Every structure is written in C-alpha cells, then in structure tokens.
Amino acid sequence: MDAKKVEKISKALADPNRLLILKELRKNKNCLYCTDVYEFVDLTQPSISHHLKLLTDAELIIPTKEGRNMKYELNNKMIDQYVNFLQALKA
Amino acid sequence: MDAKKVEKISKALADPNRLLILKELRKNKNCLYCTDVYEFVDLTQPSISHHLKLLTDAELIIPTKEGRNMKYELNNKMIDQYVNFLQALKA
DNA sequence: TTGATACATTCAAATATTTCGATGTATTAA
DNA sequence: TTAATACATCGAAATATTTGAATGTATCAA
Numbered sequence: 001m002d003a004k005k006v007e008k009i010s011k012a013l014a015d016p017n018r019l020l021i022l023k024e025l026r027k028n029k030n031c032l033y034c035t036d037v038y039e040f041v042d043l044t045q046p047s048i049s050h051h052l053k054l055l056t057d058a059e060l061i062i063p064t065k066e067g068r069n070m071k072y073e074l075n076n077k078m079i080d081q082y083v084n085f086l087q088a089l090k091a
Numbered sequence: 092m093d094a095k096k097v098e099k100i101s102k103a104l105a106d107p108n109r110l111l112i113l114k115e116l117r118k119n120k121n122c123l124y125c126t127d128v129y130e131f132v133d134l135t136q137p138s139i140s141h142h143l144k145l146l147t148d149a150e151l152i153i154p155t156k157e158g159r160n161m162k163y164e165l166n167n168k169m170i171d172q173y174v175n176f177l178q179a180l181k182a
Numbered sequence: 183t184t185g186a187t188a189c190a191t192t193c194a195a196a197t198a199t200t201t202c203g204a205t206g207t208a209t210t211a212a
Numbered sequence: 213t214t215a216a217t218a219c220a221t222c223g224a225a226a227t228a229t230t231t232g233a234a235t236g237t238a239t240c241a242a
Contacts, residue, residue: 003110010105015200019094026180035218047201049220068209068218076181083174089117090167106230126188135232140190142230159188159239 001085009082012058017041018051025061025074032072092176100173103149108132109142116152116165123163 012018024040025032037048052072055061059078064071103109115131116123128139143163146152150169155162 003107003114006110007105007107010101011199014098014101014105016094016098017200019097022180023094026182033218043200044202045219046203046221050200053220065208070219074180079177079181083177086170086174089113089165090170091117102229108230124188134230136189137191137233138231144190156238161189 001081006082006085009058009060009078012054012060015051015054017043017047018055021051021055022060022074025072033069035069092172097173097176100149100151100169103145103151106142106145108134108138109146112142112146113151113165116163124160126160 013022020041021032021037024036028036037052038045041048041051043051052061052063052070056063056072059075061072062075064073104113111132112123112128115127119127128143129136132139132142134142143152143154143161147154147163150166152163153166155164
C-alpha cells in the first residue's frame with residue numbers, strides 16, 4: 001500500500017462520526033443502510049452522505065445499490081492492508 | 092482504546108510528511124534526531140517541529156532530550172493498540 | 183561570556199475539511 | 213402519472229489544519 005492510500009485511509013478514520021459509522025457497521029453484521037445512519041449520527045442527510053462518500057473513496061466500505069437504498073459493507077481486506085502497513089512500520 | 096484516541100492517531104497518520112517521518116524512523120532503527128528530518132522533509136524548522144509535536148501528542152513517537160538534540164523513537168505499543176482497534180472493527 | 187546550534191512557540195496567512203440549505207435524480211407506491 | 217422516499221450534488225459558511233517568518237529558550241563550544 002502506497003503512502004497516498006495510507007494517507008487517504010487515515011483521513012477517513014480521523015473523524016468521530018465516521019468512526020461511529022464503522023463501529024455500527026460492525027454491530028450490524030458489517031451491513032448498514034444509509035437511513036440507519038441518521039439514527040446514531042446527529043447530522044443532516046447531506047453531511048452523512050458526505051461522510052459515507054469519504055469512507056467509500058477510501059475503500060473502507062463498499063456500497064451497493066439496492067432499489068432506492070444504499071447498502072454498505074465493511075471492506076475487511078482494506079483494513080488488513082492498512083494494518084499491514086502499520087505493522088511494517090515496526091519491523 | 093477510545094474513539095478520541097483513535098481519532099487523534101488517525102489524524103497524526105493523515106499527512107504525507109508525518110508518514111515520511113515514521114518511515115524514516117523505521118529505516119534508522121526506530122531512532123531519529125530532529126536534524127535528520129530536514130534531510131528528507133522539505134519544510135522549514137517550525138513546520139517540522141509542529142509535525143513532530145503532533146506525532147508526539149498522539150504518542151506514536153516518544154521524544155527524549157539529549158543535550159541540545161531531541162531523540163525520537165517509534166512507540167510500537169501505541170501502534171499495536173491502534174491495530175487492535177482496527178482488527179476489532181472486523182470482528 | 184559570547185556566539186552558534188538545536189529546537190519550541192507565537193502569530194498570521196493559505197489551504198483543507200466539515201456542515202447544511204437548496205436542489206437534483208432515481209426509484210417506488212398509489 | 214403523480215407524490216413520496218432515498219440519496220447525491222452544489223455552493224457557501226464555519227472551523228480546523230498546515231505552513232513559515234519572527235522570536236524565544238536551552239545547550240554547547242570557544
């Protein structure tokens with residue numbers, strides 16, 4: 001994983017609301033609908049949409065269109081790659 | 092590790108110059124002097140000082156005063172704790 | 183003690199990020 | 213086809229981060 005990607009993922013993780021989203025994703029068996037997010041994140045719809053976009057752009061979550069809803073799943077592989085980079089720092 | 096700490100560490104990792112510093116720290120057997128940083132980071136002294144402070148505040152590096160120099164060492168334990176948080180997201 | 187070196191701090195400008203109102207698009211229900 | 217729902221996008225304001233010039237402090241060398 002190159003430095004630019006690490007930077008992007010780190011930025012995506014550097015916000016309390018986005019961390020909340022990831023935590024809830026885990027709770028919900030790594031699957032979440034956009035509408036669900038309004039329940040635990042105290043922001044307007046455009047803001048939530050923005051945060052989900054940043055997480056998606058960092059490939060930490062993977063979106064799927066389901067009718068007029070969006071389904072989000074955690075991307076375990078990307079987390080693994082990010083962790084690998086961090087572990088390599090210690091080597 | 093609580094969300095605030097994760098946020099702080101993520102922010103510290105979300106900058107190309109700080110990532111460079113961490114990478115060079117690894118190269119130099121996890122030990123670096125402030126003066127060394129000028130060689131590979133193209134910023135002025137106050138900026139470098141600022142970045143080192145953010146990394147220190149996040150406890151990713153541990154500073155030691157050695158005469159008029161500062162020695163910086165990577166804090167493996169903090170990286171481990173951060174990695175643990177990330178791994179727990181997948182669980 | 184004086185000058186130089188190493189680093190920190192302060193302040194302000196430039197830049198990036200976060201947030202939301204307004205609005206647009208796609209899908210579904212009636 | 214019309215109205216409602218789900219979400220995206222745009223634009224602007226508020227806030228945070230990054231950067232460097234100026235300056236301060238501590239240490240060392242002469």
